[in-house]
Amino acid sequence: MVEPLAVGIVGAGYWGRNLIRNFSTSPDWQLAWVCDKDQKLAASRVEAMPAVRVTGEFSEVLSDETVDAVAIATPVGTHYELAMAALTAGKHVLVEKPLVATLAEGERLVAFAAEHDLRLMTDHTFCYTAAVRYIANMVDSGELGTFHYLDSVRINLGLVQPDVDVFWDLAPHDLSILDFILPDDIEAVSVSATGADPLGIGKATLGYLSIGLSTGAIANVHVNWMSPVKVRHTIVAGSKKMIVWDDNNPSQRVSVYDVGITTQNDAESRLRRLVGYRTGDMVAPALADTEALSLMVGEFAAAITEHRDPLTSGADGLAVLRILDAARRSLAQGGGPVAVGATT
Numbered sequence: 001m002v003e004p005l006a007v008g009i010v011g012a013g014y015w016g017r018n019l020i021r022n023f024s025t026s027p028d029w030q031l032a033w034v035c036d037k038d039q040k041l042a043a044s045r046v047e048a049m050p051a052v053r054v055t056g057e058f059s060e061v062l063s064d065e066t067v068d069a070v071a072i073a074t075p076v077g078t079h080y081e082l083a084m085a086a087l088t089a090g091k092h093v094l095v096e097k098p099l100v101a102t103l104a105e106g107e108r109l110v111a112f113a114a115e116h117d118l119r120l121m122t123d124h125t126f127c128y129t130a131a132v133r134y135i136a137n138m139v140d141s142g143e144l145g146t147f148h149y150l151d152s153v154r155i156n157l158g159l160v161q162p163d164v165d166v167f168w169d170l171a172p173h174d175l176s177i178l179d180f181i182l183p184d185d186i187e188a189v190s191v192s193a194t195g196a197d198p199l200g201i202g203k204a205t206l207g208y209l210s211i212g213l214s215t216g217a218i219a220n221v222h223v224n225w226m227s228p229v230k231v232r233h234t235i236v237a238g239s240k241k242m243i244v245w246d247d248n249n250p251s252q253r254v255s256v257y258d259v260g261i262t263t264q265n266d267a268e269s270r271l272r273r274l275v276g277y278r279t280g281d282m283v284a285p286a287l288a289d290t291e292a293l294s295l296m297v298g299e300f301a302a303a304i305t306e307h308r309d310p311l312t313s314g315a316d317g318l319a320v321l322r323i324l325d326a327a328r329r330s331l332a333q334g335g336g337p338v339a340v341g342a343t344t
């Protein structure tokens with residue numbers, strides 16, 4: 001039997017509470033510390049767990065030599081400082097999405113973790129859901145055919161975040177899913193972003209991202225904190241099959257349509273724009289209902305003990321930041337396409 005690893009969680013707010021529940025019930029982990037600036041809040045989260053120590057000072061967690069790893073669930077603007085301090089103290093680090101608040105910080109963090117041979121993981125929670133794994137498997141196995149597009153809608157009456165706009169809050173989900181399911185030979189090359197600030201609070205509260213891919217395919221992401229209804233709807237289309245993922249429909253989250261549009265490739269057909277429609281069955285696969293976060297914390301432990309990159313690594317967090325940074329630059333110049341990875 002392998003000894004569980006000791007973890008300290010910093011940030012016991014809305015999402016930290018979910019991490020506390022999953023780390024504390026995982027056989028791979030021993031929850032050693034919960035840290036929050038609001039020490040009363042931290043204490044209230046672990047009332048029924050007397051062995052867990054509570055503090056308002058992160059340095060206390062870091063100076064505990066028995067702690068192997070920390071998980072960071074504080075506001076985005078604090079991620080870099082806390083993660084860097086933890087890596088400097090020799091701890092493995094899990095950071096909530098988005099990894100950090102700027103691309104430059106992300107690059108420094110990923111490089112530092114690699115130099116010091118420490119695991120850096122980003123909590124891209126959706127990559128641990130059965131739905132996303134199913135979709136990724138369909139792309140990977142060739143069953144979907146050539147990747148045509150992704151179209152994702154993530155809208156609700158959302159909490160307006162104090163330190164980030166709606167793109168940095170909600171789009172990391174869609175962008176991490178895109179990065180996870182795309183074949184390795186397809187990459188995001190450009191981003192056009194449009195956002196609006198109807199509340200006049202100095203940041204976009206709704207917006208659209210159009211991501212150009214290296215094959216000419218596109219991915220479209222719509223995020224909105226000001227929608228009267230909650231929609232979590234993604235279409236992933238290929239030349240052979242099309243998938244509809246409705247995360248708000250637990251009895252049929254994923255529907256796979258055997259439909260397609262075919263064209264003849266001879267000059268005459270192209271000239272007359274002849275297309276054929278293929279319609280076949282729709283299949284709704286049975287998917288496991290395991291909580292994604294429980295798989296995520298298991299993967300963090302496995303990556304540490306097996307001395308390998310986690311499934312959603314710091315580098316994957318960086319891939320998301322590259323698109324968010326391009327979106328930021330596109331917004332600043334009024335919405336036109338900008339190159340992913342450029343620096344101006």
Ligand SMILES: NC(=O)c1ccc[n+]([C@@H]2O[C@H](COP(=O)([O-])OP(=O)(O)OC[C@H]3O[C@@H](n4cnc5c(N)ncnc54)[C@H](O)[C@@H]3O)[C@@H](O)[C@H]2O)c1
Binds near residue numbers: 125
């Ligand atoms: N993976 C997901 O699906 C998901 C969902 C929601 C939020 N998140 C992420 O989780 C993080 C936290 O979001 P939230 O909604 O829980 O925020 P929150 O405001 O509810 O909680 C943040 C907590 O961090 C504490 N805190 C802030 N700075 C601190 C510091 N320096 N030291 C100790 N404690 C500190 C605050 O007191 C607060 O209790 C964000 O990065 C967010 O993007 C991820």
